[in-house]
Amino acid sequence: MKSMRRTSVAVALALVVVLATASTARAQDHGPTSRTEVSVLGGIQALNKNDTAFPDRFINVPAAVAVTYHLSNILAVEGEFTWLIPVSQSVTLGSGASQDLKTPNILAYQANVRASWPLSNSAVTPYVAAGAGAVTFLSDTDADRLPALNESQTAFAINFGTGLSYAVASNWAVRADFREFAAFPSTDAAGLSSGGVADPIWMARGTLGLAYRF
Numbered sequence: 001m002k003s004m005r006r007t008s009v010a011v012a013l014a015l016v017v018v019l020a021t022a023s024t025a026r027a028q029d030h031g032p033t034s035r036t037e038v039s040v041l042g043g044i045q046a047l048n049k050n051d052t053a054f055p056d057r058f059i060n061v062p063a064a065v066a067v068t069y070h071l072s073n074i075l076a077v078e079g080e081f082t083w084l085i086p087v088s089q090s091v092t093l094g095s096g097a098s099q100d101l102k103t104p105n106i107l108a109y110q111a112n113v114r115a116s117w118p119l120s121n122s123a124v125t126p127y128v129a130a131g132a133g134a135v136t137f138l139s140d141t142d143a144d145r146l147p148a149l150n151e152s153q154t155a156f157a158i159n160f161g162t163g164l165s166y167a168v169a170s171n172w173a174v175r176a177d178f179r180e181f182a183a184f185p186s187t188d189a190a191g192l193s194s195g196g197v198a199d200p201i202w203m204a205r206g207t208l209g210l211a212y213r214f
Contacts, residue, residue, distance in 0.1 A: 034070075034171070034213050034214060035069055035070045035071075035213075036067070036068070036069055036070075036213065036214060037067070037068040037069075037070065037076075037211050037212065037213040037214075038065070038066070038067055038068075038211070038212050038214075039064075039065070039066040039067075039068065039175050039209055039210065039211040039212075040064070040065055040209050040210055041062075041063075041064045041065075041066070041175065041177060041207035041208065041209030042061065042062065042063050042064070042207060042208070042209060043061070043062055043205065043206045043207035043208055044059060044060075044061065044062070044205070044206055044207075045059070045060050045061070045062045045084055045203055045204065045205040045206075046058070046059055046060075046203060046204045046205075047059075047060065047103060047201060047202075047203050048201070048202040048203065048204070050199040050200070050201060050202075051194070051197075051199050052185075052192065052193050052194040052197055052198050052199045053147055053185070053191065053192045053193075053198075053199065053201060054103075054146070054147075054201070055091070055092065055093050055094050055146075056091040056092045056093070058086075058087075058089065058091070058102070058103050058146075059087055059089060060084040060085060060086055060087055060102075060103060060106070061084070061085040061087060062082050062083070062084050062085070062205055062207060063082065063083045063085060064080060064081065064082040064083075064207055064209070065080070065081050065082075066078050066079065066080040066081075067079050067080075068114065068211075070213075073116070073118055074115055074116055074117070074118075075113070075114070075115055075116075076113070076114040076115075076116065077111070077112070077113055077114070078111070078112040078113070078114055078129070078131070079109075079110075079111055079112075080108075080109070080110045080111075080112060080131075080133075081107070081108070081109050082107070082108040082109075082110075082205075083105070083106075083107055084103070084105065084106035084107070084108065085105070086102035086103045086104065086105060086106075086145075087102055088100050088101065088102045088144065089101070089102065091146065100144065101144055101145065101146040102144060102145060102146070103137075103145065103146065103147075104137050104138050104139070104140040104145050104147070104148075104149055105138040105140065106135060106136065106137055106138065107135070107136045107138065108133070108134070108135045108136075108157065108181065109133045109134055110131045110132065110133035110157070110159050111131050111132065111133055112129050112130065112131030112159065113129065113130060113131060114127050114128070114129045115127060115128050115129075123166050123167040123168075124164055124165070124166050125164060125165050125166075125167075125173075126162070126163070126164040127162065127163055127164065127165070128160075128161070128162045129159075129160065129161055129162070129163065129177075129179070130158075130159065130160040130161075131158070131159055131160075132156070132157065132158045132159075133157055133159075134154050134155065134156060134157055135154070135155050135157040135181070135183040135201075136152055136153070136154045136155075137149060137152065137153045137154075137155075137191070137192065138152050139151050139152045147191035147192065148191065149190065149191045150190065150191075151190065153185060153189045153190065153191065153192055155183040155184055155185040155186070155189065155192070155201070156183070156184050157181055157182060157183040157184065158181070158182050159179045159180065159181045159182075160179065160180055161177065161178045161179035161180055161205075162177075162178055163175065163176055163177035163178060164176055165211055171212055171213050171214060172210065172211070172212055172213075173210070173211045173213070174208070174209075174210060174211075175208070175209055175210065175211045176206075176207070176208050177205075177206070177207045177208075177209075178204075178205070178206050178207075179204075179205045179207075180202065180203070180204055180205075181202070181203040181204075181205065182200050182201070182202050182203075183200065183201040183203070184198070184200050184201075185198040185201065186198060
């Protein structure tokens with residue numbers, strides 16, 4: 001818990017510093033007036049094995065929607081919602097036996113800061129991003145769910161990663177994004193903890209989609 005609090009404080013301070021810098025950048029910016037961008041993305045997301053929730057790696061399909069507000073040509077803030085659609089797969093349990101299982105439905109909601117590097121005379125704009133928010137594992141007690149949850153469990157989560165957009169028209173772009181997520185369940189979260197211990201849940205996500213700026 002102390003580690004999680006330190007992580008929360010560090011992320012909050014980082015966001016304050018970046019947003020303060022972004023406000024200054026916005027005041028100095030004379031770029032395009034089109035600042036709001038909506039992205040729809042899909043792809044693949046892996047939930048890594050840990051000792052308290054997932055005995056094996058799971059692969060899910062993320063469907064994500066992001067709304068981005070460009071403070072300047074470089075800095076932007078972004079709100080993102082992701083639904084992780086479970087996919088049934090053969091999972092190796094702690095006993096060594098295999099069984100076809102899938103995770104509960106998972107929702108992620110994150111507030112991010114994005115820093116872009118527009119390239120001269122190029123349609124490609126790479127960026128890095130980081131943020132914080134929460135991940136909710138929805139309740140589901142079906143026999144093929146792992147973990148089976150009587151109640152939904154919400155955990156603090158962070159994310160960081162990189163990506164790029166490729167302009168295909170004046171307002172449209174193809175966007176590719178790679179993120180690493182880490183969720184930190186509480187030590188008494190039923191189904192996500194064991195013996196008063198809850199390991200972080202690491203998730204790697206790769207998505208591709210379209211962005212519209214207006």
